[in-house]
Amino acid sequence: MGGTPTITAKPNERKLNIWERMYLPEVLKGLGYSFKRMSDPMYTFQYPEEQWYPPDAYRGRPVLVEEEGKPRCVSCNLCARACPPMAISMQSHEIDGPKEREPQWFEINMLRCIYCGFCEEVCPEEAIVMSKEYDLTFQDRDEAIFGMDRLLVPKERLKDRLDWLAKQRNPQFGEEVWDHPEENNRHSLQNRPFLKALTAAKGH
Numbered sequence: 001m002g003g004t005p006t007i008t009a010k011p012n013e014r015k016l017n018i019w020e021r022m023y024l025p026e027v028l029k030g031l032g033y034s035f036k037r038m039s040d041p042m043y044t045f046q047y048p049e050e051q052w053y054p055p056d057a058y059r060g061r062p063v064l065v066e067e068e069g070k071p072r073c074v075s076c077n078l079c080a081r082a083c084p085p086m087a088i089s090m091q092s093h094e095i096d097g098p099k100e101r102e103p104q105w106f107e108i109n110m111l112r113c114i115y116c117g118f119c120e121e122v123c124p125e126e127a128i129v130m131s132k133e134y135d136l137t138f139q140d141r142d143e144a145i146f147g148m149d150r151l152l153v154p155k156e157r158l159k160d161r162l163d164w165l166a167k168q169r170n171p172q173f174g175e176e177v178w179d180h181p182e183e184n185n186r187h188s189l190q191n192r193p194f195l196k197a198l199t200a201a202k203g204h
């Protein structure tokens with residue numbers, strides 16, 4: 001019947017003496033074990049004073065690669081489409097120059113991000129990569145939405161991860177690492193002859 005206490009004691013079970021009923025022997029045993037282990041080597045970090053530096057394969061918070069003060073991102077939206085919890089949103093705008101498009105704004109909701117690394121995998125430009133940052137704290141939900149100001153990280157500071165990604169690429173080439181060509185993935189519309197002709201025609 002619900003609410004009725006069940007007696008689990010076996011018949012003839014040894015009765016505890018007063019010290020045992022006060023748990024004192026067990027407490028002293030525990031303390032003794034702790035003192036005995038005090039001279040053992042320490043396997044933990046004195047976090048946060050002592051920080052853990054993760055390996056290059058580690059997936060910390062995703063960041064945008066900044067190259068010469070500008071985002072490498074061409075705002076193709078692939079990462080946002082691939083992101084399982086739909087943590088990424090962006091708005092693109094056209095710019096002058098060979099890249100033609102750039103994010104006007106780019107946001108990642110870090111409360112949604114599950115650190116899966118899919119955004120990094122699908123990005124054709126290696127413009128979004130997983131960093132080594134793992135200790136994020138927020139005071140409120142709005143603070144967890146990272147804009148470009150917090151997402152952009154100079155590529156020099158992401159060297160470890162970018163080098164690691166280069167090594168993972170095309171392993172069938174063995175030692176030879178396929179370099180990411182600058183011109184790659186620039187599907188320019190601006191430089192196409194028919195557009196030039198159209199612009200010229202419009203000018204007349």
Ligand code: SF4
Binds near residue numbers: 062079083087108120
């Ligand atoms: S790591 Fe995964 S969850 Fe986080 S932004 Fe990238 S795709 Fe989305």
Ligand code: SF4
Binds near residue numbers: 072
């Ligand atoms: S996939 Fe890469 S280039 Fe495309 S929008 Fe995302 S970060 Fe930018």
